[in-house]
Amino acid sequence: MENKRINGNDLLAIGYKENHAMGVALKINKRRLGFTREQMLTNFKAVLADPNRFLTDEVFRPLAEVLLQLDTIMEKCVPLRDESIAYRVFGEEHIEAGARKQMDIAMRLPVAVTGALMPDAHQGYGLPIGGVLATDNAVIPYGVGVDIGCRMALSVFDIPATYIEEHKDRLEELIMKHTRFGAGNGYLKHERVDHEVLDSSVFESNAFVRALKDKAWTQLGSSGGGNHFVEFGVMEFADSDTALGVAKGKYLALLTHSGSRGLGATIAGHYTKLAKQLCKLPYQAENLAYLDLNSEEGQEYWLAMNLAGDYASACHEVIHDKIILALGAALLTKIENHHNFAWKEQYNGAEVIVHRKGATPAGKGVMGIIPGSMATPGFLVRGKGEVAAVNSASHGAGRLMSRTQAIKTFSAAELKMMLADNGVRLLGAGMDEAPMAYKDIHTVMAAQTGLVDVVATFLPRIVRMADDGSRED
Template sequence: MWTEGVPVEDEARRQLINTARLPFIFHHLAVMPDVHLGKGSTIGSVIPTRGAIIPAAVGVDIGCGMIATRTTLNAADLPDNLHALRTAIEQAVPHGRTVGRGKRDDGSWENPPDLVNALWRELLPGFQRIVAKYPRLQSTNNHKHLGTLGTGNHFIEVCLDEADRVWFMLHSGSRGVGNAIGNTFIELAQADMRQHLANLPDRDLAYLEEGSAHFDDYLEAVGWAQDYARRNRQAMMSNLIAAVRKLITQPFGIDLEAVNCHHNYVQKETHFGSEVYVTRKGAVSARRGELGIIPGSMGARSYIVRGLGNEESFCSCSHGAGRRMSRSEAKRRFTIADQVRATAHVECRKDQAVIDEIPMAYKDIDAVMQAQRSLVEIIHTLRQVVCVKG
């Protein structure tokens, strides 16, 4: 556990122990400083397995992660009216979720743009192979969710680094189709283990065994959803840049330092001389020299980091600050006035719908970074000036 100086709730400790006792866990669990209670397994943990995968540990926002890019713009190049910049971004990228009878979800495209259509054509053959086996996935939000943000803790930000250079950064995953794939295989794992669920400490620790039909199908589907998530972030970043170019007419360059990383995913890796499946549930790969992103909250700093390749952590680091209270608790405890004060330095929404994302609902990002100083080194420190929330 890399949690020195960071509080860990008792429920999360019990969840970690439940997961660690499973017979197919390889070597040990690695626990990141942003660890907190999750579904089945804790968010902020690295779960190496041999011969099985736990679908609920990977979760339903498969491939969720971050993308960031540095530009040649400086703080002085930004418009004085940052509200106009936020509005331009909100118009360029569908976000949130508004579902009503007979109405289109405003968080999806009505008519996807050419970029999204082109990316979907590349994803379609793999999706069709999955749907051939699992027809229920056909009617999910897939094409029209590609290049859209979502809700909750997903965000788009304009940030400044320690030299006042402008960065664009965003956080999202595989959207509706990834959610459907995740839930489908969580249900299948529980159905396959129906006779054994009573022996598990939590039904959401139901697993798929290597060699079974559902295991192979899950690997195919989860790999596709992770590809979807990466392309989803790329599409949003392209549309974000295009929106800013319309508002800031002076030419500027991008991709000077770019990072696109998952933090909810599973892949095969070699550790301690063995080939194993590594599930990072709210954790980022941090191999030696590998760049990653660790965001704080909508009122705190974020970090671009370089991995130190710490093998005890399975070459991983935290995926953020980590929540210190539930969304319902944040809404009960804080007011709009609290949100206004906590985000006074940021152009963002400051209404009842985003109180669950108030900075005080998250752990201290500085304490989190201090706790994992053996996992990563800080390359850039970012502070947001614009934040778009779903």
């Protein structure tokens, strides 16, 4: 108990409020500096009672200074609405309170227009994962997320699904040879491939982005850590789909999930910091700092975000092209969709900026891919264009527990048994990505029958993920 981390609720209990002083206190607590938990709480309470007494204290001076300047700080903040704009929640009974609270705060932004929470939602930074937020001419870097343009890409081959069992070793070899995983990992100069995305004018017009071009080239065609994957599996069409031109049957398919790698993460960090400098919000909303799209900074971020999205798509294209060439396969269809992005769309006759942080576009007729986990089904879907969901659906099953909790809760034996029961061969990954750490994908899908129609089901069979502890997701 003594070493348990102090959190916001602990500070509320001793008299603090949700303001910038709480943020400073939590930063001080991270260092702990030899104090026990109880000693730290005692000091925090004393600083709150008499900030002047701590103005020369080496540890607590920053907190004392903020407490004495709170009124001035708050006067400089952009005020939030008194109440949240009403929004729809899908699968509400399975969504944690932290995600609801984050969405409530987002809907109090002065630029908020409408929003929705998807059934896979869970707490994140700023906008919750699974949160959809439409704003008036403003873009929120943390509303887009760190892994800008993260996406799913699916290639369905004109090869029967029985090929997997007959050639598992060959398919495993193809995945291992033509993919690379992990935060910071990429390709050596003689291994790099070219792609037109590297010729984007944004690399030339934006000095900050230009400095990232070599990193982007190095990581082109690679995948990040965390929940990113490359999978071979069985794609089952219970009925023929004339729009896609695919007949009823079971096929070999390749499914990938990853994003814009170091390029996107660095862009996200830079413009989030800039937004926080330009758009001072109250403490509870500071991660929702936004950029006006009429501003130079807003336009810079918009172009950089779109470049990161194009780059993420290029990474998938390179992976799929390499594997398709090595496999010698003919394509029946290829589908791609992305999340962690912002789009210009129409709502009630006006243009809005729709942020989908961990949410899939699901406009009428729009194709999407909603994965489960390494050992549970994924779904190829077609959007219904539900306005109450802001034309969106979930981007996956959604985490049931944190990575740390999953590692503490499950054993390698449990994971091995589940993989065996589902006929999955796993290459890499850690206990934090165990299927048991995710919500039941069938429950999530049942909560969004009004948002999408299921076209086909994907069953993973050979799964590659990062095995180095990377968390770039």
